[in-house]
Amino acid sequence: MFSALGNLQPRQLAAQILNFALVLSTAFMLWKGLSVFTNSSSPIVVVLSGSMEPAFQRGDLLFLWNRGQETQVGEIVVYNVRGKDIPIVHRVIRRFGGGSAPLQLLTKGDNNAADDTELYARGQSYLDRSKDVIGSVVGYVPFVGYVTILLSEYPWLKTAMLGFMALTVVLQRE
Amino acid sequence: MGDTKISPHSLAELKNTTDDALGNYLRGLKFEQDNTKLDVRLAIGYASVVIAAATFAADYKLGWEATKTWTAVAVVAYALLNGAFTYWMWAVEKGCVFDGVREGKKISVASKTKKHDPTYYLTVSSANSGSKQITAPFTTWFTADGYFVAKPFQQWLASSVEAIGNADSKNALRDERDEIASPSPEVELTPQGNGTAEASGTDGKAKGSKRSKRKG
Numbered sequence: 106m107f108s109a110l111g112n113l114q115p116r117q118l119a120a121q122i123l124n125f126a127l128v129l130s131t132a133f134m135l136w137k138g139l140s141v142f143t144n145s146s147s148p149i150v151v152v153l154s155g156s157m158e159p160a161f162q163r164g165d166l167l168f169l170w171n172r173g174q175e176t177q178v179g180e181i182v183v184y185n186v187r188g189k190d191i192p193i194v195h196r197v198i199r200r201f202g203g204g205s206a207p208l209q210l211l212t213k214g215d216n217n218a219a220d221d222t223e224l225y226a227r228g229q230s231y232l233d234r235s236k237d238v239i240g241s242v243v244g245y246v247p248f249v250g251y252v253t254i255l256l257s258e259y260p261w262l263k264t265a266m267l268g269f270m271a272l273t274v275v276l277q278r279e
Numbered sequence: 280m281g282d283t284k285i286s287p288h289s290l291a292e293l294k295n296t297t298d299d300a301l302g303n304y305l306r307g308l309k310f311e312q313d314n315t316k317l318d319v320r321l322a323i324g325y326a327s328v329v330i331a332a333a334t335f336a337a338d339y340k341l342g343w344e345a346t347k348t349w350t351a352v353a354v355v356a357y358a359l360l361n362g363a364f365t366y367w368m369w370a371v372e373k374g375c376v377f378d379g380v381r382e383g384k385k386i387s388v389a390s391k392t393k394k395h396d397p398t399y400y401l402t403v404s405s406a407n408s409g410s411k412q413i414t415a416p417f418t419t420w421f422t423a424d425g426y427f428v429a430k431p432f433q434q435w436l437a438s439s440v441e442a443i444g445n446a447d448s449k450n451a452l453r454d455e456r457d458e459i460a461s462p463s464p465e466v467e468l469t470p471q472g473n474g475t476a477e478a479s480g481t482d483g484k485a486k487g488s489k490r491s492k493r494k495g
Contacts, residue, residue, distance in 0.1 A: 146343035
């Protein structure tokens with residue numbers, strides 16, 4: 106199997122490696138293209154907890170849109186707590202400001218007893234729509250995101266998957 | 280080339296092994312390979328990979344907000360380069376396996392296969408004789424268990440393509456060919472008494488005995 110690679114001319118080897126590099130870079134650029142289109146730093150997120158049940162379950166895949174700045178009460182938004190990198194998916198229950206004044210939001214998980222004031226950073230009692238919110242949920246696919254949860258809980262899976270992909274693309278010459 | 284065994288049921292492997300052997304054979308016959316088409320493809324491809332890598336690095340270091348505009352530009356540039364890449368492969372390279380020059384004469388060889396058809400289709404364009412398509416079943420140079428045998432492949436190429444035959448007279452079976460039908464009017468054919476002429480050059484059963492050209 107690997108001897109087939111050894112018999113290649115250097116240019117052909119470069120071409121095979123290019124094939125693999127293009128798979129990775131195209132996947133990455135598609136993701137970035139979607140980011141640019143939706144104006145969101147993370148246009149697709151996975152639900153990590155059960156705080157929005159029964160609307161969303163752990164493992165659901167959510168599609169975000171960040172170009173609507175006038176978020177209404179009842180919309181479901183995804184935000185990052187200042188200083189932390191974990192996206193939280195909750196519903197807007199109060200809004201302050203809007204129009205020419207900066208929009209501020211209070212959120213709460215449907216399945217939680219209390220609102221998110223506890224979750225926000227120390228000293229923060231509301232979300233800034235333009236700074237903290239990654240986007241509002243416009244669609245979802247159930248369960249498909251569980252793969253991402255597995256990949257983050259078992260990081261060796263990522264390396265294994267990547268290695269397997271590399272092997273098949275570089276050795277395949279179809 | 281070595282004695283690598285491939286799966287004789289995989290059309291892709293048959294074609295790729297044959298393509299590689301063709302390149303090796305022609306380079307061995309001192310055909311100077313012209314790598315321009317492949318080089319352009321590699322240049323376009325790696326340029327787009329570099330753009331993607333730069334975007335990744337910028338995003339990693341500076342975050343989303345700061346790099347939004349650059350990312351938008353990079354995505355468009357990447358899409359254009361990839362389009363050019365695909366176009367180059369589809370329209371310009373078009374199955375080319377060898378582009379070369381020998382003694383001032385250019386030769387260009389492109390290969391293709393058709394689905395579920397174990398035949399090798401070769402389109403050869405050379406400087407003086409235009410474009411010509413030659414075909415042969417893969418069984419001509421592959422054994423039933425998947426070993427590539429160079430001799431019948433080289434004989435097929437040398438006898439079917441003038442430019443290759445000129446470079447490799449041993450495999451060109453010129454004596455046999457001239458017995459049947461000489462291509463140029465200068466060589467006189469003398470009638471054979473016992474009609475032992477072989478049927479075709481792709482047979483590969485070249486007799487060891489030398490045939491002397493009898494001139495009238």
